[in-house]
Amino acid sequence: MRTTLDVRLLDPTGNEPGLVVDLRDERRALLFDLGEIERLAPRVLLRASHAFVTHTHMDHFAGFDHWLALALGRVPHFVLWGGPGFVDQLEHKLRAYTWNVVHRYEVAMTIEAHSFEADGTRRHARFTSVDRFARGDFEVEAPSSDDRVLLGEPLFDVRASLVDHEMPVLAFAIDEKAQVRVAADRIAARGLATGAWLRTLKDAVLAGASDDTPIDVEWSDRGGRHAERFNVGELRPLVLDTVPGRRIGYVTDLRFTPDNVERLVALLEGADLLFIESVFLDADRDHAARKNHLTAPQAGTIARRIGARKVVPFHFSPRYRGREAELRAEVAAAWGGVVHDA
Structure with missing residues (x-):
């Protein structure tokens, strides 16, 4: 079935981190990590409405400057989420540039920055081009049903949990709602x-609306534009069925510890599609521990604990260029299934 979200790795080889989520029929995209985004077409970057940054190591965030240079004067609004201290880091990045003419651009830009802090609190700030990207703090109401929800929309939620990489890193769940x-x-x-x-x-159908709920229908055909009001009961025969949405996980840059595993299980249990870093082969497990990354078998073990139905390994160490099949094989052996490439 055609799904709401079209999901793919930023790097088709699986070597670089990053995820692109296209929202079908909305001409909009979500980005997860902002590393080597130069490989994405400008049309993709310009339709991105949100970016969710796991952490601010350069390979996950250095591409923000590329996005900003492309989007200035074109994109009116952009939302970023990151981990502890992210709002302050974005402010410093913006303050590193001189903004003596940007306030005169015809298309003004507002950047919203949000941080998910270690104690579960959130911080929020706006940076606008008309104010030369001076910081303006503000408060928003936190979600009441699930304190891990960063973005809630009618078609999907984005949730997050902090994991340990010798620094806090965000792991993400993208939950499609029923379709x-x-x-x-x-x-x-x-x-x-x-x-x-x-x-x-x-x-309306998903919300269980009554049959007398009005629906305004507008459409165009060879006869011109039309508008007519129906009710849900009249239109309900157009509906074939309702299918559950998918749970998609994006996990990268973390240690293999019991606490990290339990946090991921709580966030992603039963994931339909799991993108998970698989940086080192098992033979290099000591090096992986020093680097605070997962080995391929550790990634497979986490996928098995989560109960993932499909697994896509990525973020392979450069030392294995041309040997990515070995990493995927070790993930598959530990997970107990056939892994997929990007």
């Missing part, structure tokens, strides 16, 4: 055409 399939032939038979009203109908 409704509609029948294109039934839509045509009613003399209608697809449009934004379908999203309204789907949301």
Whole structure:
């Protein structure tokens, strides 16, 4: 089935960290980590609405400058999430530049920065081009149902948990919400055409709306533009069925410790798709411990504990260029399944 989110690694080889999540039918994308994003087409970067940064090591965050240079004067709003101290770090990055003309750009830019602190609190700031990216702190209401939710939307949630890499790092879960399939032939038979009203109908059906709930339907065809009001009961026959969404995990840069494993199980149990770093071969496990990274068998063990249904290893050490198949094989042996490349 065609899903809400189209997910792929930033680097098709799996060597560099980063995840791209395209929101189908919305011309919008989410980015997870901002490392070597130069390999992404500008059209992808310009439609990104949010970036979720695991931590600010250069290979995960140095690409922010590339995004900023591309987006200035084009992108009006961008949201970033990071771990402890992230708001302060972004402020320092912006203050490193001279902004003597940016306040006159025709398209003003607002950057929202949010940090998920070690004690579970959150900090928030805005940086606007009209104010030459001076910092302005603000407060937002924290989610009440799950304190790990960073972004909640009708189609998906993004949740996070801190893990240890000899520094705090964010691991992410992307939870697609249940999806409704509609029948294109039934839509045509009613003399209608697809449009934004379908999203309204789907949301209403998923929310259990009553049959008398009104839905405003607007569509265009050869006869011109049309608008008509129906109710959910009249449109419900267009719906085929409801299917559950997926849970997608993005995990990178962490030690193999019992506490980290338990945190990941709590965040990602039953994940349908798990992207997990697999940096070193088992023969180099001592080096992996010194570097605070996972070996391929450790990544596979975590995937098994989580109960992941599909696993994509990535973030391979440069020492294994051309030997990535060995890393994937060790992940597969520990996980007990067939791993996939990017």
